[in-house]
Amino acid sequence: MSDHALDWPAIRDAARRLERGELVAFPTETVYGLGADAENPHAVADIYEAKGRPSTHPVIVHIPTGAEIGYWAQTVPDEARKLMAAFWPGPLTLIFKRAENIPAAVSGGQDSIGIRCPSHPVAQALLQTFRQGRGGIAAPSANKFGHVSPTTAQHVRDEFGTGDTLVQCVLDGGASEVGIESTIIDLSRGQAVLLRPGHISSDDIAAVLGHAPLVPDAEAPRASGTLESHYAPRTPVVLVDSAQLPSILAALRASGSRVALMHYQDGDLAADATYRLSAQASLYARHLYGALRALDRTHADVIVVETPPAGAAWNGVNDRLRRAAHDSVGILSRLPPR
Numbered sequence: 001m002s003d004h005a006l007d008w009p010a011i012r013d014a015a016r017r018l019e020r021g022e023l024v025a026f027p028t029e030t031v032y033g034l035g036a037d038a039e040n041p042h043a044v045a046d047i048y049e050a051k052g053r054p055s056t057h058p059v060i061v062h063i064p065t066g067a068e069i070g071y072w073a074q075t076v077p078d079e080a081r082k083l084m085a086a087f088w089p090g091p092l093t094l095i096f097k098r099a100e101n102i103p104a105a106v107s108g109g110q111d112s113i114g115i116r117c118p119s120h121p122v123a124q125a126l127l128q129t130f131r132q133g134r135g136g137i138a139a140p141s142a143n144k145f146g147h148v149s150p151t152t153a154q155h156v157r158d159e160f161g162t163g164d165t166l167v168q169c170v171l172d173g174g175a176s177e178v179g180i181e182s183t184i185i186d187l188s189r190g191q192a193v194l195l196r197p198g199h200i201s202s203d204d205i206a207a208v209l210g211h212a213p214l215v216p217d218a219e220a221p222r223a224s225g226t227l228e229s230h231y232a233p234r235t236p237v238v239l240v241d242s243a244q245l246p247s248i249l250a251a252l253r254a255s256g257s258r259v260a261l262m263h264y265q266d267g268d269l270a271a272d273a274t275y276r277l278s279a280q281a282s283l284y285a286r287h288l289y290g291a292l293r294a295l296d297r298t299h300a301d302v303i304v305v306e307t308p309p310a311g312a313a314w315n316g317v318n319d320r321l322r323r324a325a326h327d328s329v330g331i332l333s334r335l336p337p338r
């Protein structure tokens with residue numbers, strides 16, 4: 001989207017709403033966010049209420065290009081500056097020790113804070129307009145907690161409907177280009193730790209830092225989208241290896257179950273509804289949530305997902321699907337015969 005395509009009256013209206021303490025849904029390159037003034041605890045509390053999100057689950061603060069990161073973070077390690085130079089604006093969230101002037105509401109009560117500088121032109125225009133570019137917008141994904149994230153403005157409207165009194169403003173910036181949430185790197189404890197994989201892979205991080213990020217330990221800060229069950233449609237999801245797909249599909253259909261299938265390889269696969277995604281990781285990710293939402297609308301008893309390939313480029317996709325299908329074994333065992 002070019003600057004000429006920006007709807008400036010809508011963007012200015014959205015910025016004024018944020019300044020009044022209201023919520024605004026807006027596009028980013030990853031997914032659509034549900035935003036509030038990051039320094040207004042009451043507005044941030046409305047995000048939690050609208051989403052049904054636990055108050056201990058932190059949200060990410062979005063800042064404009066050129067913002068002073070030191071306003072939000074106590075210290076900014078050298079490794080953080082390397083990652084910011086390489087990937088900002090873009091789909092990378094960095095976690096720092098939270099500055100004392102920033103309310104704890106955005107951090108789920110922790111002493112850390114997640115910061116991101118999005119690349120979507122509508123998001124940047126909103127950030128530059130809000131408080132004349134001197135504010136931050138706290139924004140988790142614009143959906144009910146634990147559900148499939150939205151990648152279009154219509155997804156947001158479908159999620160909250162017209163009757164939700166807290167979500168009255170949705171900026172439309174087209175379909176999100178990345179399609180899954182940002183990579184999250186914790187730098188609050190002195191070493192780079194990968195808390196959530198995304199479009200920017202661990203290999204990409206290693207290429208900048210000269211070493212791979214560590215895996216999280218028990219002391220790692222809580223981060224957005226890292227609960228065992230997350231990113232899930234209302235229809236149960238099961239992950240099935242490619243070799244087992246034909247037999248699992250046949251058994252499910254023989255039991256009378258209505259089956260929706262999401263796959264990426266060729267094959268004669270029988271299902272009541274199908275959605276084929278690209279075998280290229282970035283394209284698969286871009287359309288993943290739209291596919292899950294489309295199959296959710298088919299009223300199937302189960303969505304069967306062909307397990308994607310392994311490898312760093314696929315880690316973000318596999319992370320989202322693993323959480324969406326956290327009870328695959330149990331779901332298959334509980335499906336009643338018809």
